[in-house]
Amino acid sequence: MATHTKEATAVTETGSGAATIAAGTLCWRVEKGLLEVLIIHRPMYEDWSWPKGKLDPGETTPECAVRETFEEVGLSVTLGIPLASITYPVSSGEKLVHYWAARTERLSPEPDGKEVDRVEWVTPERARELLSNPSDVEPLDALVEAHLAHDLQTWPLIVVRHAKAKPRSSWSRAEGDRPLAATGRRQATAVSRLLQAWNPERVVSSPWVRCVQTVSPYVHQRSAKLKLVDALTEHDAARRPGRARTAVERVIDKRRPVAICTHRPVLPLVFSVISNYMTGPLRALLPVDDPYLAPGEAVICQVSSTNPGRIVSVEQFRAYDD
Secondary structure, three states, rough: OOOOOOOHHHHHHHHHOOOEEEEEEEEEEEEOEEEEEEEEOOOOOOOOEEOOOOOOOOOOHHHHHHHHHHHHHOOOOOOOOOOOEEEEOOHHHHEEEEEEEEOOOOOOOOOOOOOEEEEEEOHHHHHHHEEEEEEEHHHHHHHHHHHOOOOOOOEEEEEEEEEEOOOOHOOOOOOOHHOOOHEEEEHHHHHHHOOOOOEEEEEEEEOOHHHHHHHHHHHHHHOOEEEEEEEOOOHHHHHOOHHHHHHHHHHHHHHOEEEEEHHHHHHHHHHHHHHHHOOOHHHHOOOOOOOOOOEEEEEEEEEEEEOOOOEEEEEEEOOOOO
């Protein structure tokens, strides 16, 4: 199973050396106790593959994976665990494709009729026989491994640092009222787009203005439930860190998709709580150096639904880079 972080901005990923960056999903379901995956047939290439496509300008890889899946097979998915990323040669050089697991239930995929003309639900064994690109087996192996470990069915726990705020030096009123800067407002819109890849149903936030403004575009777009928690403010977390830790633990205990938005000084406390639900290798992937996350950046943890309280993957994405 993939446990490494992925840099999400097109600029960063292009810097990896690949000429083309793409993203996609392995949609999965369990029918009569058997794991099945969705494969697609592309008439242009006469091959069998996974739903995937190239990044649009300014798009992150998670957003791309969700969009391409909808465009090619008509499924609105939310991302699960990250799977193996693959590289292979293309005419322009090297292509890098990031994949995620995406569970679907009671939905009928519909090929777009252009890039995709056929779709099939098949067993992993049948998928290995049909897949045209040998590299496409790598994310499938990761998905099957997670399924056997009962770690494929997960829910997202997302930690967001609020977007860029107006400088403290230029703000003379109450610290809790300090709003986002113009850049921060653009970041908040980008944070909303990024969060929709995991679609958390709840947002738990510091009630200070800059945190609320960061998550408001997502809350309004998705009609998510917003809960404001005083313990997650800079002031309260510094004075009573035990209350802040308890607040984070309560969020995890609910076992429902959630995003937590807080401040840079509170992030190490939040990560220290989250680390208790991880193995050592995953714990090592959490940010440890100040400022931990850039404004508008997020850490996405997938928590096992069948092994409660066990975090099985960690990723890190920056929603917007001004």
